[in-house]
Each structure stands twice: as C-alpha cells, then as structure tokens.
Amino acid sequence: MDLVTAEQMRQLDRMTIEKLGIPAIALMENAGRAIAEEVIALCRRGGSAHGERAGRSGSGGVGGSGRSGWSGSGDGSEDGGSSESGWSGWSRSGESREDGGASGNSGEDGAGRRGECGPGAERIRGGNGGVGGPAVLPPGFAVSGDRALTLDASGEHWLILAGKGNNGGDGLAAARYLREAGIAVTLVYAAAPESLAGEAAVQRDAAAAMGLPAVVYGRDVIDFAACSGIVDALLGTGSAGAPRGAYAALIAAANSSGKRIVSADIPSGLNADTGELHEPCIHAAVTVCLAFLKRGLVQYPGAGAAGQVVVRSIGIPAASAREAGVQASLLTPEVLRTRLGVDVSRRRSPEGHKGTYGHVLLAAGSLAMSGAGLLAARAALRAGCGLVTWALPDKLLPYVIGAAPEIMLAAAGGREDGTWNAGTAAEVLRLGAVRDVTATGPGLGRFEGDGEWLRMLWEGTQGPLVLDADALNILADCDYSAWSCPGRPVILTPHPGEMARLAGLTTAEVQRDRIGLALAYATQHGVVLVLKGAHSVIATPDGEAYVNITGHPGMGTGGAGDVLTGIISGLLAQGLNAVQAAVFGVYLHGLAGERAAGARTHPAGLIAGDIIEAL
Numbered sequence: 338m339d340l341v342t343a344e345q346m347r348q349l350d351r352m353t354i355e356k357l358g359i360p361a362i363a364l365m366e367n368a369g370r371a372i373a374e375e376v377i378a379l380c381r382r383g384g385s386a387h388g389e390r391a392g393r394s395g396s397g398g399v400g401g402s403g404r405s406g407w408s409g410s411g412d413g414s415e416d417g418g419s420s421e422s423g424w425s426g427w428s429r430s431g432e433s434r435e436d437g438g439a440s441g442n443s444g445e446d447g448a449g450r451r452g453e454c455g456p457g458a459e460r461i462r463g464g465n466g467g468v469g470g471p472a473v474l475p476p477g478f479a480v481s482g483d484r485a486l487t488l489d490a491s492g493e494h495w496l497i498l499a500g501k502g503n504n505g506g507d508g509l510a511a512a513r514y515l516r517e518a519g520i521a522v523t524l525v526y527a528a529a530p531e532s533l534a535g536e537a538a539v540q541r542d543a544a545a546a547m548g549l550p551a552v553v554y555g556r557d558v559i560d561f562a563a564c565s566g567i568v569d570a571l572l573g574t575g576s577a578g579a580p581r582g583a584y585a586a587l588i589a590a591a592n593s594s595g596k597r598i599v600s601a602d603i604p605s606g607l608n609a610d611t612g613e614l615h616e617p618c619i620h621a622a623v624t625v626c627l628a629f630l631k632r633g634l635v636q637y638p639g640a641g642a643a644g645q646v647v648v649r650s651i652g653i654p655a656a657s658a659r660e661a662g663v664q665a666s667l668l669t670p671e672v673l674r675t676r677l678g679v680d681v682s683r684r685r686s687p688e689g690h691k692g693t694y695g696h697v698l699l700a701a702g703s704l705a706m707s708g709a710g711l712l713a714a715r716a717a718l719r720a721g722c723g724l725v726t727w728a729l730p731d732k733l734l735p736y737v738i739g740a741a742p743e744i745m746l747a748a749a750g751g752r753e754d755g756t757w758n759a760g761t762a763a764e765v766l767r768l769g770a771v772r773d774v775t776a777t778g779p780g781l782g783r784f785e786g787d788g789e790w791l792r793m794l795w796e797g798t799q800g801p802l803v804l805d806a807d808a809l810n811i812l813a814d815c816d817y818s819a820w821s822c823p824g825r826p827v828i829l830t831p832h833p834g835e836m837a838r839l840a841g842l843t844t845a846e847v848q849r850d851r852i853g854l855a856l857a858y859a860t861q862h863g864v865v866l867v868l869k870g871a872h873s874v875i876a877t878p879d880g881e882a883y884v885n886i887t888g889h890p891g892m893g894t895g896g897a898g899d900v901l902t903g904i905i906s907g908l909l910a911q912g913l914n915a916v917q918a919a920v921f922g923v924y925l926h927g928l929a930g931e932r933a934a935g936a937r938t939h940p941a942g943l944i945a946g947d948i949i950e951a952l
C-alpha cells in the first residue's frame with residue numbers, strides 16, 4: 338500500500354484527470370460515495386465516538402494488539418488482506434469486512450452467500466425475517482440492492498462540516514448519498530457558500546437542488562448536541578498551517594461534542610505529510626482516506642488522531658503511484674512478498690544444516706551491560722541463523738559462560754574492568770572475516786579511541802555490517818563521510834534519540850517527520866536506516882521507505898532494540914539482502930512483540946526476552 342504526500346496526491350489527481358480524461362467531478366463523486374458508505378457502516382456498527390477510537394488504540398487491554406483497530410480496506414493498492422502472518426487488521430474492500438462493511442457493496446452476508454442478505458434482495462424476494470427465523474432460500478434467481486448505501490430506520494442525523502475547497506466538495510457529495518440512504522443531514526458551511534468554486538460549487542448546487550438543509554458558520558446557530566455524528570470535510574490535503582477562524586472553531590466544537598466523527602481524507606488540522614497535529618485538530622473515529630494512504634496518517638501523533646483508517650478507491654489507478662515517484666509504502670506481507678521478494682513463510686530446506694543458515698559475529702556487551710549482547714545473540718539464533726559467535730571483552734567471558742549454551746563465545750581482549758578498548762578492533766575484524774555478518778553496538782559502551790575502532794570495522798568488514806546503540810553514538814561523533822567503504826551494506830538501527838545525535842537534531846525534530854528524515858538520511862549516507870519507535874520507518878539508500886505497523890507499546894522496554902539487532906543480523910546471515918533483512922526483521926520483531934504482549938497477564942509486563950521467545 339503506497340504512502341503519498343499531499344503534493345504527490347495532487348500530481349496523481351492531475352494525471353488521472355489529464356491523461357485518463359476522468360473529470361474531477363467524477364473523482365469527487367466517488368469520494369463522496371466512499372465517505373457515505375463508511376458513515377453508514379459506522380452507523381450499522383453502532384460505534385460510539387469513544388468506542389471506535391478505543392478499537393484503534395486497543396493496545397492497552399490485555400492481549401490487545403497495537404493495530405487491532407486498523408481496517409484499511411486497501412483499495413488503490415495491490416495489497417489484499419492476509420491473515421497468514423497475523424495481518425488480520427487489514428482487509429481488502431468488500432472481501433472480508435466483518436462489519437457488513439461499508440465497502441461490502443455486494444449484498445454478501447457473513448457466510449459469503451451472494452444476493453441473499455442485502456436488504457434489497459430481502460424485499461424483492463418477500464423477506465425471510467418472519468416468525469420462525471431465517472428461511473433457507475432456494476438457489477436460483479436473486480437480486481440485491483445497494484446495501485452499502487442503505488440504512489433502515491436509522492434515526493441518524495449527521496452534520497456535514499464543509500470547507501470551501503475540494504475536501505468540502507467531497508463532504509457535500511457524501512451528504513447527498515447519506516440522504517439517499519435515509520440519514521438526515523445538515524450542511525454546515527465554514528465559509529459563505531458563494532465562496533466555493535469549481536467542483537465544490539457544483540456539489541453545493543446539487544445539495545441545494547436536493548433541498549439539503551444548510552447553515553453557515555457565523556450566520557446561523559449550529560446545534561452539535563442534536564446530531565448523532567459529524568462528517569469532517571473542512572480541510573484536506575490543501576490545508577496549510579494551523580486551522581484558522583471558522584475552521585478552528587468548528588474543529589474545536591466537533592471534538593468537544595463527543596459525537597462520532599468521520600473525517601474525509603484526513604482529520605482537519607493534521608499535516609498530511611508529517612503527521613504533525615496542528616491546534617486544533619479533529620480527533621476522528623474513522624478517517625476515509627481517498628485514493629492513497631497519506632503519509633501523515635501513519636506517523637504519530639497523526640496516526641493517533643485518525644481513528645480507524647479506511648483507504649478507498651476513487652478511480653485513480655494504483656499503478657500511477659510509481660509513475661508519480663511515490664517511494665514510500667506501508668509494510669504488509671504483500672509488500673514483503675511482491676515488492677521485496679521476501680519468503681515470509683521462512684521455509685527451510687529439508688537438506689539444510691547449520692552451515693546453510695549462516696553465521697553471525699556479534700561484538701557487543703560489557704561488564705555492566707552484558708545482557709544487551711546476550712539478548713542480541715539469542716535473538717539472532719531465534720531468527721533462524723545457523724551459528725552465532727559473540728565477541729566480548731575477556732573479563733566478561735567467565736560471567737556469561739552457560740548463559741545461553743547455543744552461543745559460541747570469543748574473547749576479544751579489552752580492559753581489566755570488562756570494557757572494550759581500541760585494541761580489540763583487529764580481533765573483531767579477524768573473527769568477522771570468516772563470518773557472514775558483523776553486528777555491533779548493544780552494550781558496547783564508549784571507550785577511548787572508539788571512533789578509530791569503529792572506522793576500522795567500517796572500512797575492514799567485507800560482509801554486511803549492522804550498527805546499533807553505542808555504535809551509533811560513536812558514529813554520530815565521527816565524520817564518517819570521509820571513511821572509505823568496501824561496498825558492503827550498512828544497516829543503522831537508531832531509536833529517535835540516537836537518530837537525533839546522528840542527524841544533529843533534537844529528538845522532537847526527528848519525530849516531526851520520521852519518513853522524510855529517514856529517507857533523507859539513508860539516501861545521503863548510503864545506508865539502510867531503521868528509525869525505531871511506534872511505526873518504525875525503514876529507508877533505503879536508493880530512496881524507498883517502508884512504514885511498519887506491527888508492534889506493541891509493551892515493547893517500550895530495555896533491550897527490545899537489542900533483540901531487533903539480533904533478528905536483522907540473523908536474517909542477513911541467512912542470505913537476505915540488507916533491505917530485506919531490515920524490513921522483514923522489523924516486521925517480525927513487531928509481530929513477536931504483539932504475541933509476547935498478548936501472552937502476558939498485562940502487556941506492561943513484557944520484557945525483551947519475551948520477544949525472543951515469541952519469535
């Protein structure tokens with residue numbers, strides 16, 4: 338599933354309108370219809386404002402998954418839902434929605450019988466809901482109605498907050514479909530209706546011609562208390578900066594009404610590219626994202642304001658995304674399989690032996706932080722590599738003998754107090770020369786001459802090099818652009834604090850636009866970059882980015898990152914290339930974290946070792 342910026346979205350609109358000749362008003366009609374269908378689906382579910390949002394962030398409950406409420410229907414992308422890798426949160430429009438969903442325009446019931454359960458079909462065939470329970474219909478002729486746009490006996494009354502741009506136009510189109518579905522609507526114009534132009538003005542006139550009641554902010558009384566839900570069509574991808582004037586007032590009133598809010602495209606007040614929340618910003622129960630997923634909807638804090646995100650097709654071909662230079666994707670098993678060529682089933686050859694699956698050299702740990710090395714080494718083995726050698730300071734070795742009997746230990750020298758020193762570089766290089774991957778950083782600590790130590794590894798390591806934790810802090814203190822590079826891949830796995838040091842920014846600046854920063858850093862420095870944290874971003878040297886949504890807040894626990902280093906290294910040893918290993922490693926790490934959190938009495942009890950055991 339592609340992730341677009343507002344500018345890319347404008348380009349995709351233009352390409353569709355100019356190259357395919359699809360009129361802009363047709364796209365707006367599709368948008369309006371999609372929004373209306375999702376409102377109706379929400380009404381059917383009967384979700385309360387807070388109930389829906391609890392689903393989205395349902396990670397706090399016992400066994401909850403951090404993405405349990407995501408149900409993007411995946412139109413406009415190549416991704417179908419797949420549960421085989423625990424990806425049950427996403428489902429393709431109309432294929433497997435459990436809610437009788439919006440998108441299920443097929444008149445298909447939960448058992449997959451076509452044409453038998455849609456309200457239209459029931460009426461035409463005389464109904465089957467009478468005394469005695471559901472009748473078994475004979476096979477044969479059937480007709481189904483437009484179930485996605487039908488809501489019987491609704492008693493619903495929705496306010497449609499409309500801005501004066503195309504986002505407002507989408508909302509006005511949705512209002513007509515809602516009215517058709519039997520839902521009472523009142524249009525609330527943020528600006529004088531006469532100020533609307535283009536397609537939005539066409540929608541205004543169509544709504545007026547249908548006799549939809551309308552009020553105007555600043556002129557009329559707006560009764561939020563009387564409505565049952567709100568469509569937020571104030572600001573979309575054309576918004577700039579914090580909402581002003583009437584827009585700000587309407588957003589604040591909508592939020593404080595406590596009513597269910599369905600946002601058109603993005604919650605008004607959200608930066609569509611970065612996920613930054615302006616003040617005020619709509620807090621939606623559902624966001625009906627049009628055509629392509631906007632980057633801001635997957636980056637926090639924006640991801641927290643969007644509620645359940647549903648991506649709906651409006652007639653812009655999915656394939657045009659690559660043509661428009663879109664280089665970011667949501668990480669799904671489908672992307673792993675098709676775009677990255679990863680065997681997500683992790684098949685093993687029946688003839689395979691430990692030599693088949695590669696050998697990791699891990700240079701990590703020191704007396705006070707030996708656990709970091711142990712976690713990374715064990716995680717590499719659990720990721721499936723054949724052998725792990727853990728290089729560590731001589732003085733540490735006696736203390737870890739037997740801690741994990743599967744791991745081979747190699748004393749690398751170091752100081753009397755069990756820490757590393759610059760002189761160990763030659764030994765680490767010697768050990769690494771006959772292994773498939775070298776990883777370093779967890780529990781490494783800082784030491785005199787560590788910059789030169791890392792330079793020797795950087796320039797001398799022939800296989801893939803994974804740097805985490807203190808190795809990143811060392812790197813941040815070096816001008817490594819001057820270091821020679823033997824042409825092997827480097828994977829950096831910073832958390833936001835480490836990223837801030839690497840990029841010379843504050844942590845807040847790092848978090849402001851994680852996708853943009855990760856892409857810029859990876860391409861500038863020629864590295865694969867894993868920017869960790871909720872919705873980790875993986876960026877490649879050739880300018881692709883992947884956003885991972887597996888994981889759990891319970892993973893905010895010491896050592897969870899060391900486990901990731903081990904997993905990525907273990908996958909590299911098995912022959913995955915650097916991008917595959919980084920992306921799949923992050924995905925598996927998150928999945929294991931979810932499983933581990935689910936296995937605890939409370940997810941807060943999760944510790945890093947649990948993630949390893951859940952691999």
Ligand SMILES: NC(=O)C1=CN([C@@H]2O[C@H](COP(=O)(O)OP(=O)(O)OC[C@H]3O[C@@H](n4cnc5c(N)ncnc54)[C@H](OP(=O)(O)O)[C@@H]3O)[C@@H](O)[C@H]2O)[C@@H](O)CC1
Nearest residue numbers: 361368502503504572573574575576577578579580581602
């Ligand atoms: N074919 C198409 O075109 C398709 C379009 N689509 C839909 O269009 C949306 C994009 O529409 P858009 O480009 O018209 O911009 P939009 O988000 O409505 O906002 C612009 C208006 O807001 C105003 N405004 C801006 N910032 C503001 C602020 N801070 N505070 C207050 N006001 C502010 C600005 O006012 P101005 O600055 O000009 O005075 C202007 O009037 C997109 O998200 C999707 O929903 C899709 O359906 C696909 C097909």
Ligand SMILES: Nc1ncnc2c1ncn2[C@@H]1O[C@H](COP(=O)(O)OP(=O)(O)O)[C@@H](O)[C@H]1O
Nearest residue numbers: 832869870871888889890892895896897898899
């Ligand atoms: N809220 C969250 N959702 C998903 N993953 C998370 C969350 N919080 C932390 N993680 C993951 O846990 C790991 C923590 O890594 P890090 O901060 O380096 O820990 P440490 O340095 O203690 O090993 C990262 O992979 C991060 O993406």
Ligand SMILES: [K+]
Nearest residue numbers: 572601603605
């Ligand atoms: K909006």
